[in-house]
Amino acid sequence: MPPFPVERVRAQFPSLARRVGELPAAFLDGPGGSQVPQRVIDAVAGYLRDRNANSGGVFVTSVETDAMLDEAHAAAADLLGADDPGEIAFGANMTTLTMALARALGRTWSPGDEVLVTRADHDANVAPWLLAARDAGASAAFVEIRRDGTLDLDDLARKLSRRTRLVAAGCASNAIGTIQPVARVAELAHAVDALVLLDAVHLAPHARVDVAALGCDFLACSAYKFFGPHVGLLWGRRELLETLPAYKVRPASEALPVRWETGTLDHEGIAGTLAAIEYLADLGRALEPAAAGRREAIEAAFRGIEAHEQELSRRALDRLAAVPGLALHGIADPARVAERTPTFAFTHARRTPSELARFLAGRGIFTWSGNFYALALTEALGLEPQGVLRAGFLHYNTMDEVERLGDALLELA
Ligand SMILES: Cc1ncc(COP(=O)(O)O)c(C=O)c1O
Structure with missing residues (x-):
């Protein structure tokens, strides 16, 4: 499979060009709501x-x-x-x-x-x-x-x-x-x-x-x-x-x-x-030109999206595992990335989730803290009342953003 054309994808989403001071914004808030391509606007x-x-x-x-x-x-x-x-x-x-x-x-x-x-x-x-x-x-x-x-x-x-x-x-x-x-x-x-x-x-x-x-x-x-x-x-x-x-x-x-x-x-x-939906279909056609019909093209889009996101997941799991004091909740084994989305929930030994979100926002990285209404889950995992820090990647996110998240979290040490 050819490399996922993430820069061509990003060029279609005007909001991704946003900067926070000197820094490019890293939209890791996708599980709360994604950005939209120009054609949706x-x-x-x-x-x-x-x-x-x-x-x-x-x-x-x-x-x-x-x-x-x-x-x-x-x-x-x-x-x-x-x-x-x-x-x-x-x-x-x-x-x-x-x-x-x-x-x-x-x-x-x-x-x-x-x-x-x-x-x-x-x-x-x-x-x-x-x-x-x-x-x-x-x-x-x-x-x-x-x-x-x-x-x-x-x-x-x-x-x-x-x-x-x-x-x-x-x-x-x-x-x-x-x-x-x-x-x-x-x-x-x-x-x-x-x-x-x-x-x-x-x-x-x-x-x-x-x-x-x-x-x-x-x-x-x-x-x-x-x-x-x-x-x-x-x-x-x-x-x-x-x-x-x-x-x-x-x-x-x-x-x-x-x-x-x-x-x-x-x-x-x-x-x-x-x-x-047409955006997704056109992405599929760009990835697999033989996929002409809308349904086949959407399937092709998700083959590309999954491959790209699994690469991001493998690297993110490695980076998060290397952060002292960080506990990841959910599937942590990089060999099991097909069983998870690139949505990562973690807690830190010395910072609350909301402190982490604020710390990352200061570095241009957009994340959420709390339970995101998945209340039964955070209760079952013993994570209430603070919840977790959630960093979620979508297909428009880059390996560079994985590294930025990992680097920022290392600063906490
Ligand atoms: C898994 C899941 N289910 C349901 C909802 C609720 O969706 P809506 O905001 O469209 O009501 C959300 C919103 O975050 C969600 O993530």
Whole structure:
């Protein structure tokens, strides 16, 4: 595979040229939200300038808005490996879409039913299910994790029963980067006829998310993590999305996807989301010119992204292991980089996570401290109340930025 064209990628993201005083900014804040390429900025502004309208009208800007929305659903289906664009619902963000789905699914549960959530997940894939179970009089239980943050599939197998109605799991941890064996989770859950919802918010900018290969029933993610604007996406199997009791206003259509897309959507954000998916497809075409179709091109993009990010991960793990007093949480073995995203969570013997974030910000390195709402995980790993320092790399980050992080942390000694 030719070297990943990281400088050509970076040239498309204007914000990456930002400086902090004399220093170039190092955006290691990607797990909290990615930067966007120029074409996403142009798509958002261009929509507002040229086609701004509500949908469903007979005049040209409304017709163009509907065409853009159709194309965005088709692009999102390509991104997520879905066959049917009607199975994609856009919404405010992953949390809001999951709350709406949980409220609908919860109406199909009764006392005696059970929901399984995991210790590894962001609370957006925990709290909606705990609340829906409570409202239905159903029970909820947590699937435990192993020390390296991977899901304990034996614990899942023990907890699954004919009473289990739903398993909600995350594809990858937004706090420590562990990629979870969610295809296996879906197999185990389906063996007892439970439904499966996967949270792909953290994984989506790092790896191909393919609902067919994962075998799930629902999957949610967010465009602002994969180089687009602040828009959420929900995919679900047509027969479920058509029949579940969605909370919606009466005049709105019962057809998919409208019955899940409550209210007027963020059209400019969806235009930007379409541009972000097209950006990924064009990256794939640049890496593998034979990959012409959008879906194949997106797959090609992620082959390149994964190879580049794994190289960054191997070096980052080496550098972090060499910092005195630093403890990395999650998978630390450079031979296992395929099982993690380049999202690194650590604590330091003499500095709190928020002190570390401030120290790094002073050196132009943008990171986050805290639990990033992955509360069950930081509790399970004994990391509350301070949480961790999180440095997260995306495909636009460079080896030089890995070295800068390593060098800065060595200064602490
Ligand atoms: C893994 C994961 N799930 C869910 C969410 C919530 O997503 P949203 O902000 O779109 O509601 C986040 C946000 O950081 C996340 O990282």
